[in-house]
Amino acid sequence: MQKEKLIFSGKGGDLFVIALKNILLSILTLGIYSFWAKVNNLKFFYKNTKIYKETFDYHGTGKEAFIGFLKGMLIVGVVVILFAGFNILLTSLFGEIGTGIAIVFLYLGIIAVQPMLILGKMRYQYGRTSWSNIRFSFRADSKEFYILFIKGALLTIITFGIYMPWFLVAQERFVCKNLKIGKRNFKFNGLGGEYFKILILGYLLSIITLGIYSFWWRASLKNYFWKNLEFGSIKFKSTLTGGKIFVNDITVLLMIVCTFGIAFPWAAIKSLKLDLDNLELTGDPKIEEIIGDIDKGASAIADGISEAADAIQQIGDVFV
Amino acid sequence: MYLSDDENELIKIKCRYYDGFKPMPIEGFLIFEYSRVRIELDNDYNGPVSVPLGSLQQFTINNNEVTLGLSEGKPNQINPVFKFECFSELEILKKRISIHSRKIKGQSLLVLKPLHKIVSLLLLIIIFAFIFQSSLEHIHKIISPKIDIKIGNKIEKSLRKEYKILPAESLTMFLNNMVNKLKNKKLKDQVFKVSIIDDSGINAFALPNGSIYFYRGLLEKSESPEEVIGVLAHEISHVENRHAMRQLIKSLGTMSLISIMVGGGLEGAEFAEGLLEISGIILALKYSREFETEADKFAIEKLKRENISIIPFAKFFNKLNSNSFSGNLLESIEWLSTHPLNQTRVQFIENEAKNQIGINNLDESVSDWKNFLFKNGIKTKH
Numbered sequence: 001m002q003k004e005k006l007i008f009s010g011k012g013g014d015l016f017v018i019a020l021k022n023i024l025l026s027i028l029t030l031g032i033y034s035f036w037a038k039v040n041n042l043k044f045f046y047k048n049t050k051i052y053k054e055t056f057d058y059h060g061t062g063k064e065a066f067i068g069f070l071k072g073m074l075i076v077g078v079v080v081i082l083f084a085g086f087n088i089l090l091t092s093l094f095g096e097i098g099t100g101i102a103i104v105f106l107y108l109g110i111i112a113v114q115p116m117l118i119l120g121k122m123r124y125q126y127g128r129t130s131w132s133n134i135r136f137s138f139r140a141d142s143k144e145f146y147i148l149f150i151k152g153a154l155l156t157i158i159t160f161g162i163y164m165p166w167f168l169v170a171q172e173r174f175v176c177k178n179l180k181i182g183k184r185n186f187k188f189n190g191l192g193g194e195y196f197k198i199l200i201l202g203y204l205l206s207i208i209t210l211g212i213y214s215f216w217w218r219a220s221l222k223n224y225f226w227k228n229l230e231f232g233s234i235k236f237k238s239t240l241t242g243g244k245i246f247v248n249d250i251t252v253l254l255m256i257v258c259t260f261g262i263a264f265p266w267a268a269i270k271s272l273k274l275d276l277d278n279l280e281l282t283g284d285p286k287i288e289e290i291i292g293d294i295d296k297g298a299s300a301i302a303d304g305i306s307e308a309a310d311a312i313q314q315i316g317d318v319f320v
Numbered sequence: 321m322y323l324s325d326d327e328n329e330l331i332k333i334k335c336r337y338y339d340g341f342k343p344m345p346i347e348g349f350l351i352f353e354y355s356r357v358r359i360e361l362d363n364d365y366n367g368p369v370s371v372p373l374g375s376l377q378q379f380t381i382n383n384n385e386v387t388l389g390l391s392e393g394k395p396n397q398i399n400p401v402f403k404f405e406c407f408s409e410l411e412i413l414k415k416r417i418s419i420h421s422r423k424i425k426g427q428s429l430l431v432l433k434p435l436h437k438i439v440s441l442l443l444l445i446i447i448f449a450f451i452f453q454s455s456l457e458h459i460h461k462i463i464s465p466k467i468d469i470k471i472g473n474k475i476e477k478s479l480r481k482e483y484k485i486l487p488a489e490s491l492t493m494f495l496n497n498m499v500n501k502l503k504n505k506k507l508k509d510q511v512f513k514v515s516i517i518d519d520s521g522i523n524a525f526a527l528p529n530g531s532i533y534f535y536r537g538l539l540e541k542s543e544s545p546e547e548v549i550g551v552l553a554h555e556i557s558h559v560e561n562r563h564a565m566r567q568l569i570k571s572l573g574t575m576s577l578i579s580i581m582v583g584g585g586l587e588g589a590e591f592a593e594g595l596l597e598i599s600g601i602i603l604a605l606k607y608s609r610e611f612e613t614e615a616d617k618f619a620i621e622k623l624k625r626e627n628i629s630i631i632p633f634a635k636f637f638n639k640l641n642s643n644s645f646s647g648n649l650l651e652s653i654e655w656l657s658t659h660p661l662n663q664t665r666v667q668f669i670e671n672e673a674k675n676q677i678g679i680n681n682l683d684e685s686v687s688d689w690k691n692f693l694f695k696n697g698i699k700t701k702h
Contacts, residue, residue: 020441047382133338292341
């Protein structure tokens with residue numbers, strides 16, 4: 001059986017130069033450059049990762065992310081002004097109860113748009129990613145996601161959280177089903193019951209071992225994900241162990257602390273390599289059967305709205 | 321960097337062509353002439369066969385692998401690219417392309433070795449961070465002092481709800497009179513008001529609107545009026561030099577600088593973010609120490625001008641520092657957290673005290689300080 005590994009060939013020194021450039025230009029532009037900085041980082045990681053002899057790439061630009069942010073700022077700004085007016089109106093009519101009602105409406109509104117934003121962000125990020133210049137895409141039916149979301153959230157509340165693993169697995173199935181490279185999609189075969197066992201076991205053992213088991217818990221969660229992922233006839237297998245994660249985390253922590261953060265790029269690469277080195281792909285990839293496709297509708301707007309909402313929240317935090 | 325380039329030399333490089341629809345690249349050759357590139361691919365290729373270098377839209381290098389794009393490369397379009405490994409010819413290629421393509425010029429002209437890049441970028445970051453920080457020192461000059469007063473009034477409003485104020489009429493009057501002597505007469509709009517909080521803590525503070533508060537505890541521990549006047553002069557200096565506003569600007573500025581830096585290069589790394597935040601807090605503490613030293617300096621000038629003895633002020637500081645006067649560690653810590661002391665500060669005040677000549681006696685009414693405080697409802701504890 002054909003076996004394949006993901007190979008990362010990026011050097012810490014190159015990432016260090018990128019980080020320095022990002023920091024410098026972000027300071028000079030009072031943070032505006034951070035949209036370009038993010039793209040620089042993503043490009044570095046994608047361009048240096050190879051599988052089946054070909055590399056990944058990221059095609060988003062800082063310019064479109066920044067424009068998306070400006071549009072998002074406008075939308076969030078209008079919503080904030082409308083909410084303020086609504087709040088004043090209700091408060092003048094019903095006093096403090098009115099304020100309460102306005103806030104309840106605000107939270108309901110935020111919850112209602114959340115799934116749309118999540119889908120929009122994923123559509124944008126995946127739509128700008130490629131392997132061998134074949135684009136990924138994520139075009140999901142938002143109605144289906146809303147039903148999944150509402151059903152999952154309600155059942156999780158009713159069952160005091162017991163339904164959570166089934167909810168998470170359903171989300172993963174939904175994401176993988178809609179995630180494609182060219183026209184070929186991924187598939188996730190995980191089961192809520194199995195996931196429940198891993199979560200419960202990990203939770204209990206982490207408490208008993210005062211948190212030490214959490215490394216092994218993380219390993220089993222990652223391994224479970226890969227074990228159940230499929231791409232055509234390709235299957236994945238992750239051989240991570242808690243011990244490997246533990247050793248890696250300690251090393252990375254020491255690297256960062258001892259160098260006052262300068263070794264950060266090398267540490268980030270080391271952590272990424274741990275995951276990749278332990279991941280194996282088997283099966284006939286039938287690469288020649290993949291057909292390229294492009295999602296022209298993927299836009300930076302949902303990403304921009306989230307960024308804008310974060311920015312406004314941060315500004316709010318300073319004054320509260 | 322100067323490179324000799326024989327204009328007639330053809331550079332033939334093995335390449336792969338990725339059209340964005342088929343995952344297996346088409347193999348072939350790119351032949352670089354001085355101002356054009358010829359494309360020779362095996363089969364299935366239906367793009368242009370010769371392109372002027374000036375029309376190239378993308379030229380990126382990663383680990384000696386060059387990616388070349390012919391189309392403009394909008395992010396939501398499929399953009400076919402050529403890829404090739406390039407070693408010895410890379411510099412000449414870069415030169416030819418940068419001469420002909422205006423678009424690519426900027427990105428490939430800066431040919432620096434990685435180490436040089438690191439050093440120059442680091443230097444630039446340090447310089448700009450330094451300029452940014454030092455410009456924070458001056459921002460308060462363009463902010464109206466009225467805003468200081470507004471902020472102070474707001475804090476005072478909530479403060480008055482929480483604390484009980486002692487009437488202590490003659491004491492408050494005495495301190496307010498001293499304020500009039502000590503204050504900078506050039507600042508005509510600056511109003512001061514001294515009040516005494518009924519609390520056993522050993523502390524005193526000034527709000528940016530000019531309200532100065534003494535804790536009862538501080539007065540109880542004082543042995544002479546000069547000690548209290550020294551503290552008063554120190555608090556007046558905080559107000560006159562707008563330390564509250566300056567501290568606010570500096571803290572906010574430092575915080576946003578750090579968040580810009582973290583947002584720019586290290587996102588997703590919570591650990592690094594945590595480290596940077598801690599360093600921000602340490603920086604903020606350093607500022608307040610800087611302002612304390614400045615307030616000491618101005619306080620001493622005021623005391624000297626009015627011929628009031630500095631020695632008791634120095635002694636008072638020393639007592640606080642050595643924690644000998646009460647034996648109560650907690651009480652001293654409270655003062656230290658807001659008025660960080662160190663040996664240099666104490667030393668500075670002591671030196672100034674030694675150099676002082678001629679001392680003016682204060683008003684008769686406070687000559688028996690213990691009794692004066694007692695009449696105002698404050699029992700001294702020494």
